[in-house]
Amino acid sequence: MLSDTDRATYEWQLDVPGLGECGQEKLGSATALVSRVGGLGGPLAMSLAAAGIGKIILVHAGNLQEADLNRQTLMSRQWIGKPRVECAAETIARFKPEIEVVPVNENFNADNAHRLVSMSDIVFDCAPLFEERFLMNRECVRQGKPIIDSAMYSMQGQVMTIVPGKTPCLACVYPEIPSHWKRRFPVIGAVSCLVAQVGALEGIKLISGFGEVSIGEMILIDAETMSFNKIKLAPRRHDCAVCGGLNLDS
Amino acid sequence: MRIALNFRGQLANALGGSSDQIEVNSSSSINSILQDLAFRGGTAFTDIAFDCHGKPSRTLLVAVDGEQITDFEMALAPDTQEITFIPPIAGG
Numbered sequence: 001m002l003s004d005t006d007r008a009t010y011e012w013q014l015d016v017p018g019l020g021e022c023g024q025e026k027l028g029s030a031t032a033l034v035s036r037v038g039g040l041g042g043p044l045a046m047s048l049a050a051a052g053i054g055k056i057i058l059v060h061a062g063n064l065q066e067a068d069l070n071r072q073t074l075m076s077r078q079w080i081g082k083p084r085v086e087c088a089a090e091t092i093a094r095f096k097p098e099i100e101v102v103p104v105n106e107n108f109n110a111d112n113a114h115r116l117v118s119m120s121d122i123v124f125d126c127a128p129l130f131e132e133r134f135l136m137n138r139e140c141v142r143q144g145k146p147i148i149d150s151a152m153y154s155m156q157g158q159v160m161t162i163v164p165g166k167t168p169c170l171a172c173v174y175p176e177i178p179s180h181w182k183r184r185f186p187v188i189g190a191v192s193c194l195v196a197q198v199g200a201l202e203g204i205k206l207i208s209g210f211g212e213v214s215i216g217e218m219i220l221i222d223a224e225t226m227s228f229n230k231i232k233l234a235p236r237r238h239d240c241a242v243c244g245g246l247n248l249d250s
Numbered sequence: 251m252r253i254a255l256n257f258r259g260q261l262a263n264a265l266g267g268s269s270d271q272i273e274v275n276s277s278s279s280i281n282s283i284l285q286d287l288a289f290r291g292g293t294a295f296t297d298i299a300f301d302c303h304g305k306p307s308r309t310l311l312v313a314v315d316g317e318q319i320t321d322f323e324m325a326l327a328p329d330t331q332e333i334t335f336i337p338p339i340a341g342g
C-alpha cells in the first residue's frame with residue numbers, strides 16, 4: 001500500500017492512465033540492477049528513481065575521468081579521479097533519499113553475476129562491451145529475469161526487452177560476440193540520455209504492468225532525423241546456446 | 251523494382267550515408283545486395299557486414315519492411331519497399 005508520502009510524491013504520476021496505485025506499488029517494491037552508470041545507465045537510473053523504484057543496484061568499476069563529463073550526467077567535476085558509482089549513488093540519494101541505492105564498484109563479471117542478478121527483479125543493461133552484455137544475458141536467462149538492453153552509437157540508439165523463454169535473448173539476436181565493436185564510440189550526451197529514457201520507460205511499463213512493452217521487437221532511435229521505428233525480431237533460435245533449452249513459447 | 255535501403259551505425263559511415271535506393275530484380279536477395287554494397291563500401295563495410303570467410307556476418311541484423319529476416323538467400327518479395335541493415339552496437 002502506498003504511504004501518504006508516496007501519494008504526495010507521485011501525485012502527478014498517479015494521474016497517468018493505466019499506472020494507478022497498483023502500478024506504483026509494484027514499482028516501489030521492485031529492485032533494478034543498472035549495469036554501468038555512464039551516459040546511458042546514469043540518466044536511466046535517475047529516471048527509475050524519479051518513477052519511484054524501490055531499490056537500485058548500480059554496477060560500474062573505475063574512476064571518473066574528465067572525458068566522461070560530456071554525457072555522464074550523474075557525475076560532477078569535483079569527483080574526477082574517484083569511483084563513478086559512488087558519485088552516481090550520491091546524486092540519486094540527494095534527489096530521493098527514500099530510495100535504497102547499492103553502489104557496486106565492480107563491473108559485471110563471472111564472479112559477481114549470479115549474486116547481483118539474484119538480488120534484482122529486472123536488469124538494465126547499459127554496458128559498453130559485448131562480453132559484459134553476453135554474460136548478463138546468460139545469467140538473466142538462467143535466473144528467468146527480464147533485461148532491458150539499451151545501446152547507442154553516435155546519433156542512434158536501440159532498445160530491446162528480453163523476457164527469458166518468451167522473447168529472443170541477446171544470443172539469439174547476436175549468436176556470437178561482434179568482432180568489430182570497439183570500446184570507444186562516438187557519443188553526444190543528449191543522445192545517450194534520450195536512449196536511456198526509452199529504456200527506462202520500457203522497464204517502468206514492464207514492472208508496473210501498464211502500457212505496451214515492445215516484446216519481441218527492437219526499438220530503433222535516430223536522433224539525426226528524430227525518428228523512432230521498430231522492427232519485429234525473428235523468433236527465438238531453437239539452437240541458441242543460451243536460451244535454446246528453455247520451453248519455447250514463441 | 252526500386253527499393254529503399256537504410257544503413258545504421260557504423261555501416262552508414264562505411265557507405266557515406268544512411269540511406270539509398272537501388273534497383274533490384276526478381277532474383278535479388280539480401281546476399282546479392284550485400285555483395286553489391288561490399289563493392290561500394292570496401293573493407294570499412296565488409297569488416298562489419300561479413301565474417302572472415304567472406305560470408306554475411308551472423309551479427310548483422312537485416313529487416314525487410316520492418317521484420318527481421320534470417321534467410322539471406324531467399325529472393326525478395328516483389329512488393330518489398332525497404333531494407334534496413336543494423337550492425338550490432340553496445341555504446342553505453
Ligand SMILES: [Zn+2]
Nearest residue numbers: 169172240243
Ligand atoms: Zn537465445
